[in-house]
Amino acid sequence: MTTTTIDPRAAAAEAVAAAPVFHLEEEHAHAEGGSTMLGFWIYLMSDCLIFAMLFAAYGVLGGNYAAGPAPKDLFELPLVAVNTTMLLLSSITYGFAMLAMQKGRVGQVQFWLAVTGLFGLCFVGIELHEFSGMIHEGATPMRSAFLSSFFTLVGTHGLHVSVGLLWLVTLMIQVAGRGLIEANRRRLMCLSMFWHFLDVIWIGVFTFVYLLGMLR
Amino acid sequence: MSANLPAGHGTAGHDHGHDTAPGHATLRGYLTGFVLSVILTAIPFWLVMSGVLDSKQATAMAIMAFAVVQIVVHMIFFLHMDARSEGGWSLMALIFTLILVVIALTGSLWVMYHLNVNMMPGMHEMKQMP
Numbered sequence: 001m002t003t004t005t006i007d008p009r010a011a012a013a014e015a016v017a018a019a020p021v022f023h024l025e026e027e028h029a030h031a032e033g034g035s036t037m038l039g040f041w042i043y044l045m046s047d048c049l050i051f052a053m054l055f056a057a058y059g060v061l062g063g064n065y066a067a068g069p070a071p072k073d074l075f076e077l078p079l080v081a082v083n084t085t086m087l088l089l090s091s092i093t094y095g096f097a098m099l100a101m102q103k104g105r106v107g108q109v110q111f112w113l114a115v116t117g118l119f120g121l122c123f124v125g126i127e128l129h130e131f132s133g134m135i136h137e138g139a140t141p142m143r144s145a146f147l148s149s150f151f152t153l154v155g156t157h158g159l160h161v162s163v164g165l166l167w168l169v170t171l172m173i174q175v176a177g178r179g180l181i182e183a184n185r186r187r188l189m190c191l192s193m194f195w196h197f198l199d200v201i202w203i204g205v206f207t208f209v210y211l212l213g214m215l216r
Numbered sequence: 217m218s219a220n221l222p223a224g225h226g227t228a229g230h231d232h233g234h235d236t237a238p239g240h241a242t243l244r245g246y247l248t249g250f251v252l253s254v255i256l257t258a259i260p261f262w263l264v265m266s267g268v269l270d271s272k273q274a275t276a277m278a279i280m281a282f283a284v285v286q287i288v289v290h291m292i293f294f295l296h297m298d299a300r301s302e303g304g305w306s307l308m309a310l311i312f313t314l315i316l317v318v319i320a321l322t323g324s325l326w327v328m329y330h331l332n333v334n335m336m337p338g339m340h341e342m343k344q345m346p
Contacts, residue, residue: 038302038309045313052317056324081261088253091294095246102241196294200287206257207283211264215272 033186040190044197047160051201054156055208058149062213066144071213074139076130080210083126084202087161090119091199098192106179109188113172116195120165127158150209157205160198167191241296249293256286 093116100108131151134140141151171191174184260279262268269275291297291310299307 038305041302041306042309045309048313049316049320052320056321059321059325060328077261077265084257084261088250088257091253091290092246092250095241095250095294098241099243099246193295196290199294200290203257203283203286203290207260207279211260211279212276214264215276 033183036186037189037193040193044193047197048201051153051156051204054149054153055204058153058209061145061149062209063216064145066146068144068147069137069139070146071210071216074134074137075210075213077210077214079126079130080206083123083130084206086119086123086126087199087202090116090123091196093119094192094195098188101180101185101188104180106175109175109180110172113168113175117165117168117172120161120168124158124162124165127154131155154205154209157198157201160194160201164191164194164198167194245293245296249289252289252293253286256282256289 093112097109097112097116100112134147139147141148168191171184171187174187178184260282263275263278267275269278297306297310301307
């Protein structure tokens with residue numbers, strides 16, 4: 001340290017210049033919602049774990065019929081095929097809604113969202129029809145461990161689709177009120193991930209529960 | 217992510233130059249995914265409903281293989297997963313989740329299967345003895 005009198009402000013500036021920099025120069029303020037997509041993806045992954053546990057429970061308990069009905073007596077594959085088609089069609093129509101969103105066309109977005117909602121409603125309706133038919137035949141969740149785990153797994157998926165439908169209607173109202181603003185685009189993209197993710201889970205359901213069940 | 221991509225950018229997006237920004241979906245991508253999913257759904261249903269393959273084991277293996285392929289198709293064409301989305305963190309989260317899922321599923325099935333086998337009445341006086 002020299003004893004020459006120096007301007008304290010210049011000294012401070014010198015110290016700042018000499019101090020090591022611990023942050024990247026290009027660090028910038030993050031835009032609102034910039035991390036939403038990653039956060040939502042991580043939520044979906046946690047949801048995936050829930051379904052994995054339900055699949056594991058079904059895998060373990062799925063053979064315990066307790067002298068009750070087996071998959072072959074209960075499942076109607078044509079109905080499941082129709083249901084799968086509904087979900088697949090709703091996936092592609094949601095894709096069309098996303099494409100319309102990229103072009104900024106509110107009317108088209110609303111139209112494709114409505115179509116997606118109708119297909120989703122058909123899916124839930126057919127599933128409820130299937131459940132009620134099973135319950136009328138006496139195949140209630142209380143009948144056997146197989147049926148308990150079946151209703152829990154498929155019911156949880158159906159519940160997710162129903163919540164997705166509620167979200168879809170909410171977003172249609174939002175888009176109708178405020179148009180395709182940045183926040184609404186972000187929400188639509190989150191729902192897009194949710195919706196396609198449910199379709200992925202359904203692939204596991206129809207393969208492992210219905211198709212493999214019929215083979216047993 | 218801009219609302220209206222210029223025409224030049226739009227055509228450039230068709231080749232391998234995937235944008236890192238979310239929502240770079242194209243009509244072709246969605247239609248490809250849809251057609252592949254329809255095929256990959258129809259074949260397993262057909263295999264089970266018509267019973268073409270004599271062996272149940274073979275049918276089971278085939279439909280599980282189709283399911284895995286279809287899940288990958290959905291991930292790529294509908295969920296737009298690639299190694300670069302969100303700076304690679306989406307893929308990392310996915311791989312981590314898959315590891316957990318595999319451990320949970322195989323672990324549960326393995327342990328519970330052996331538990332069932334060993335709880336079988338009368339197994340101790342039978343051939344299972346070492």
